[in-house]
Amino acid sequence: MRAALLSREYPPDVYGGAGVHVDRLSRELRRLVDLQVHCFGAPRPEPHVTAHRLPSEPTGANPALRVIGVAPAIAAAVAGFDVVHSHTWYTNLAGHLAKLLHGTPHVLTAHSLEPLRPWKAEQLAGGYQLSLFCERTAVLGADRLIAVSHAMRDDLLRCYPELDPDRVTVIHNGIDTEEFAPDPGTAELTPLGIRTDRPTVACVARLTRQKGLLHLLRAAPYLAPGTQLVMCVGSPDTAEIASEFSGLAQEVRAQGVDLVHVREPLSRGALRQLLSYADVFACPSVYEPLGIVNLEAMACGTPVVATAVGGIPEVVTDGETGLLVPIEADPDNGGEPADADGFARNFASRLNELLADQERARRMGRAGRHRAAEHFSWPAIAAQVHEIYRSVV
Structure with missing residues (x-):
């Protein structure tokens, strides 16, 4: 079987969970099928990867138009494949065009849904409407859909009520528990300004509304005295949210919070050491279909405090x-908490619970490691995806 995996992100250009997913899934799928990856950006050295550059024209146009412009090139390049599998709205339209052009079955993995991310209009302006169009067209036309969680499946059927529920299968994201494992070292943390002599809460995320990072900053003054909060946050969606984050970070530092803001991307070793060293990992997302970073923290033996969402x-x-x-989300405000201060205090309280009880935190860390290894392995996930391919070919 020849399969084409379509993704905006592929190493070394990976900035979010969907890119991590495609990277790990492709490694395992190559054991099962003849796989070719089609991604965006500069040429990759691997023979099984074809990269497509965004068109340079029209100059100065909305970025979403350029994303749509690469879809015909990808669709043309996947002629002769038995199945195409798209990830995120950036390549969903390419998968749909391939189905129309070649009659190739289209499998679509839903990592998130554009209608549930209204803050993207702040980043894309009218391009957000184009992203809605691309996703809707592809979702309703796909032969099979994979949701990365049961909550994601529920969201799919709610946002697209015309969708046949029998076409949607849940296959969770996964984790490489050999790559992400407890690492007692700290040598890569000190150069980042991270102290290794105090209780630490860690958070690693893109600077986007859905990750709830401003809420974690608002929670910071309520953390137990002496706590170090390490926020590895880069790649802001917009200049506006970058400015909000920077201003709020200055405010909480002025209140005495020990805040370390790491802007540069972490090496794999530094990420593993941070997740292992931290007493607690914080995930304050207001929208999260699954959250691979929580699995990464669990695989490193660290307990997670996270929003009960998605x-x-x-x-x-x-x-x-x-x-x-x-x-308690405000549906008219993109899922943001209706009581932001109450949410921040509650989040800090849960973090403080584990900071104050190290033995309980260690037990949870061991249980998290076990759960990650038992339920979220990539070989098992790839086998499930392969069965989806076989069902449509």
Whole structure:
């Protein structure tokens, strides 16, 4: 079987969970099928990867137009494949065009849904409407859909009620528990300005509204005195959110919070050491279909405190591998908490619970490592995806 995996992201250009997913999934799928990856950007050295540059014209146009412009090139390049498999709206349209052009079955993995990310309009302006169009067209036309969590499946059927539920299968994201494992070293942390002599809460995320990072900053003044908060945050969606984050970070530092802001991308070794060293990992997302970074923290033996939203409760078992923080979302404000200060205080309280009880935190860390290894292995996930391919070919 010849399969084409379509993704905006592919190493070395990986900035989010979908890119991590495609990278790991492709490694395992190559054991099962003749796989070719089609991605965006500069040429890659691997013979099984074809990169497509975004068109330079029209100059100065909305970026979403350039994304749509690469779809015909990808669709033309996948002629002769038995199945195409697209990831995120950036390549969903390419998968749909390939189906129309070649009659190739189209499998679509839903990592998130554009209708549930209204803050993207702040980044894309009218391009957000184009992203909605691309996703909707591809979702309703795909032969099979994969949701990365049961919550994601529910969202798919709610956002697209015309969709046949029998076409949607849940296959969770995964984790490489050999690459992500407890690492007692700290040599890569000191150059980043991270102290290794104090209780530490860590957070690693892109600077986008859905990750709830401003809420974690608002929670910071309520953390137990002496706590170091390490936020590895880069790649802001917009200049506006970057400015908001910077201003709020200055405010909490002025209140005495020990905040370390790491802007540069972490090496794999530094990420593993940070996730292993931290007493608690924080995930304050207001929208999260699953959350691979929580699995990475769990695989490194660290308990997670996370918002009880989306697919997170399918990963973090409340009271066993971490603690979940309830959220009363404002549906008219992109899922942001209706009571932002109350949410921040509650989040800090859950973090403080584990900071104050190290033995309980260690038990949760061990349980998280076990859960990650038992339930979220990439070979098992690739086998499930392969069965989806076989069902449509």
